[in-house]
Amino acid sequence: MTDVDVVLPSLNEEAALPWVLGRMPNGYRAIVVDNGSTDATARVAAAHGAVVVSEPQRGFGAACLAGLAAAEAPVVAFCDADGSLDPQELPHVCEPIAAGRVDLLLGRRRTTTWHAWPPHARLGNAVLAASLRRRLHLRLTDLGPMRAARRDSLLTLGLRDRRFGFPLEMVIRAAQQGWRIEETDVSYLPRTGKSKVTGTIRGTLRTIHDMRRVLAGAGDAT
Template identity: 55%
Template sequence: MHDVDVVLPCLDEAAAIPGVLGAIPRGFRPLVVDNGSRDGSAEIAAAHGAVVVREPRRGYGAAVHAGLMAVEGEFVCFLDCDGSLDPAVLPTLVGLVRQGQADLAVGRRVPVSAKAWPWHARAGNALIARLLRRRGLPVHDIAPIRAARRTALLRLGIADRAFGYPLELLCKAAAAQWRVCELDVEYRPRASGTRSKVSGSVLGTIRAVRDMAGVLR
């Protein structure tokens, strides 16, 4: 019986899904939350053994929340579905929470090349992370990969349903005096044929930073 679910928000990630699901650690149940894909992502995910959750309301936060509501295990991980992050690090993150060393374990992206993380996305992330550190939260990334206990996350009552979701999570974790542990994780170029909704363009980055700035306000 599994006690860890992996929520993978997904919007048109057909090219990446087989590789991502194939790398999910044994005993971890993948939940692919389809956010309105038109490339057959949901069907491909189901064919590769994932539980598929459909969330018609567009937005990263909407997809993540839908996945969290479908989680059955005691622990939940969140991971981008584009192939940029290695699922093999998930047991380490969960282990920190399971062993009581952290309430929230997150990954700090370390790009393997400039192509993996465009300058505008790095700059936006650095700005927001700096503001978080001023609030006393010792993080350097907005945590696209993270692990926590399901019930604890639900108690935080995160309301954002757009790009501000991960930032609201960190802010509320800080307010609740959670122990947050940050580990370096390798950040690779996305799978061929996929494109980031945030870092794929300057406009996408600006939109994400706008949503996050609203959370901070």
Template identity: 65%
Template sequence: MIDVVLPCLNEAAALPAVLSGLPPGYRAIVADNGSTDGSAQVALGYGAQVVTVPQRGFGAAAHAGLLAATADVVCFADADGSFDLRQLPLVADPVAAGEADLVLGRRRPSSPGAWPAHARMANALLAWRLRTSLRLPIHDLGPMRAARRQALLSLGLRDRRFGYPLEMIVNAARAGWRVTETDVRYAPRAAGTRSKVTGTVVGTARAVRDMSKVLAR
């Protein structure tokens, strides 16, 4: 069994399709970060484990899901419908086989509107900084990713905001992990929803600010 942590804030419209796409042998942990649209109830209805996370912040939700996981290999993915969870084996299999320690899904947009230009440019800049400063062969911060649970806990991740995914990569690189990436499809969010990060320039700027603090540490 492989656990899949899905940080969630008001994703009731997206969760049915997201959770229906889980491959056999994968178990969903929806880390609910204060949703007011019934996301938790929807997730329970589709058989997911729901973890209530009172502390607001993407990192708080992601880490609570990690703590709740019990599988050896843990995946992370957005709960907004932008990822096809049937592709989770692309990131999980190399970890399970011992071929990599952290695998990131490099987003390949399925349509021009799937990944707004401002968000793509911010991501490219941060990835470039990781390639130049830490010699990592990556081009995307990869919201869909996989690693071993105990190894992730050993990284001592502290950020509880949008810097959490970047801190995971930075700490993994400094610990000598084998970090790789693989292509995954990236689609527009579920209809009627908007990303807290990529949906607006302000959201993207907030995420870049949090991530820049991680790089400055």
């Protein structure tokens, strides 16, 4: 029986997926969402036992929403597919959800090497987390990409952002519904291959722009 479905948004991750999928815990089903890859991402994912979902519309949120729609397990986790997060740590994030102690648990990233998380990305994340603490009184220090919640609860949030604002939108809507939101430490490793988002200054600025747009909308709604 599948205890947890793990959504892995993937864009040209053929090099990282063998390691990522090989470390998926028992009872955890990988759903690899191929977000318009030009490499062998889908073929490699299928060869390593993952469920493969195609989402040709580019966008992190679009891929996450497609994976959520394909999920069937009571608990759904989200995890980057680039090797920066170790799936062996997923039970640490998911078990409190399954036990009903927490409604949304975020993996607070702890770097294993100095270059795993570039300074510009770390700074942007810290600024956004501070905004959440100030506006919504959430005791968060990181908008961690490894996270988990119950599937039926996630579907009630009405998540819509199809770009990089998706992780922030999830936290904001959960907070507005009174969810118990907590953090727990997870390892953050150097990613495999070239970063498409926070590893570049341009990607970081694009992510911050999308998240600020979501945050501004939350201010209007609260």
